Amino acid sequence: MAEEKKLSKEAALFEAAGCLKCHQAPCQENCPAGIDIPGFIFKIKTGDIKGAKRVLYDKNIFSATCAAVCPVEELCQENCNKNQVSRSVFIGQLQGYAVEEGGDIDYPEEELTDDPRKIAVIGAGPAGMSGAYRLARAGHRVDLFEAGDRPGGTPYWGIPEWRLSREILEKETKEIEKHLNSVNFNTRIGVDIQVEELLKDYDALLVCCGLGDGASLRIKGAELEGTVDAVKFLKAHNTGENGVPSPEGKVVLIIGGGNTAMDAALAAKEAGAERSIVVYRRSWEEMPAWKAEIRKAIDSGVEFMLQTAPVEIVGRDKVEAMKMVPTRLVREKEGRRPRPVPLEGSEFVFPAGLIITALGQMENPLVEKLQDQEQVFFAGDAAGGDATVVQAVAGGKEAAEKIMVFFREQKERGV
DSSP states (O other): OOTTSOOOHHHHHHHHHTOOOOTTOHHHHTOTTOOOHHHHHHHHHTTOHHHHHHHHHHHOTTHHHHHHHOOTTTTTGGGOGGGGTSOOOOHHHHHHHHHHHSOSOOOOOOOOOSOOOEEEEEOOSHHHHHHHHHHHHTTOEEEEEOSSSSSOOHHHHHSOTTTSOHHHHHHHHHHHHTTSSEEEOSOOBTTTBOHHHHHHHOSEEEEOOOOOSBOOOOSBTTTSBTEEEHHHHHHHHHHOOOOSOOOTTSEEEEEOOSHHHHHHHHHHHHTTOSEEEEEESSOGGGOOSOHHHHHHHHHTTOEEEESEEEEEEEOSSBOOEEEEEEEEEEOOSTTSOOEEEEOTTOOEEEEOSEEEEOOOBOOOHHHHHHTTOTTEEEOGGGGTOOOSHHHHHHHHHHHHHHHHHHHHHHHHTTO
């Protein structure tokens, strides 16, 4: 059974029957959201699909989104005890089955507090929205501020439609919005509203603003037309915005080895690139992208040029080629990634029409500005980088709990 396919009722029951319902289940221990995985699977096994969906949403308000994009092979499924005897239970597919077939459910009841203080949440990605939802459920007045024109954050603009339906994401964000005092889009902190105003008007701030601009490729020619940051490229590709060069009919080189590089390579291929080639200076073993992402890229025709480092982007007014050099890997300390060392004298020039850089993003300046304030809490990428949607959801909830502890401690001190 191919894991990518949706489960039929019969297949779901068969798959659920294989769950061992382990005590102290390692799958649950490795779920950042803390979902009772044996519990929701048992409900599927007994035919209570609505109950299974309730178990999921009790811990993760983005359960449908996570069912579509969660790297189960790296988290819960990887740690399934059945791996020791045969193969893991397809947890991700069972979650997808439950959220799709469970119908409408009653969401968890609110837990009203007798201390309804005000919180401003900055950023409407998974961390900000899950944190806002948790705080609102506890009875606090929550105002959400988002620089863009819609909620969703990286899942909206960074994940292609074939992986995550916008309809799924919209349904979950709209459910969250129902519980908030206000949702303010197109509101840039520091421009449309000042930080000082928020600190004065709110009892706490939950900052989930994400990361800043992409790191630049510091080589000669990096400023040429035809070089674009992967984040900007993906935003344009996934939302239909203009402003980045088209890959259609071009040889596209993607610099980097993470999940963003894989997504950009797939997007370039989807947009009609003649060739989409990932250039990474280390080997397969060191590549940080998830295995499933790499497999999908390979299956889709993306090519890989490993142990190869960029030296210079060549062109007059726009990108025409890239000069590169093969590398050898030198392990200097046990336990650390080997260092790529250029093989001097072996440089070569490779023709290309578009270069996409996926070298990570820099810290958002807002984080540095607010990090020493007692009433400010951080989650998601703003807290140091939560690599997955489910980790961001968990980080938002955890930050919300810390805010409520902060309020209780203030109340005990009579503040």
